[in-house]
Amino acid sequence: MVDLYIYYKVRDxxxxxxxxxxxxxxxxxxxxxxxxxxxxxxPGAQDGRQTWMEIYLATPNGFDTALAAGVRQAGLDQFTDGPRHSEVFMDISTCA
Known part of the structure; x- marks a missing residue:
């Protein structure tokens, strides 16, 4: 499982x-x-734009596909200013 961090710009x-x-x-x-x-x-805005982030922790396989479909269905792109950027992180496992 991975954690997803998606950030993008939004006009005020x-x-x-x-x-x-x-x-x-x-x-x-x-x-x-x-x-x-x-x-x-x-906090705050720069040039009339805010930076937003969606965070999804411990996502199962295929979640990114469901998320992309959800973004399309909700019509989020009409209110964002530029692309959505995704970062993927995972836990660091400990060795025994």
Whole structure:
């Protein structure tokens, strides 16, 4: 299992409309996948844009496909300013 961190830019004027869409998409994803997402943003804005991050911990195989479908269905791209960037992290296992 891996953790996904997805960050992107949002224009200040779109923030109020986008937040409930992301939260609804995350709730819809949680039902079939068991993964509860969180939504964060950097403090402040730069050039009228905020940086947001979605975090999904301990995702099962295929979650990225479900997430991409959820983003399309929710129409999130119409309120983001530029591409979504994904980072993948995994736990460091200890050796016995």
């Amino acid at each position: 004027e779109h923030a109020a409309r986008l937040a409930p869409l992301v939260r609804a998409m995350q709730a819809d994803l949680a039902l079939p996948t068991g993964v509860t997402g969180s939504l964060k943003r950097r």
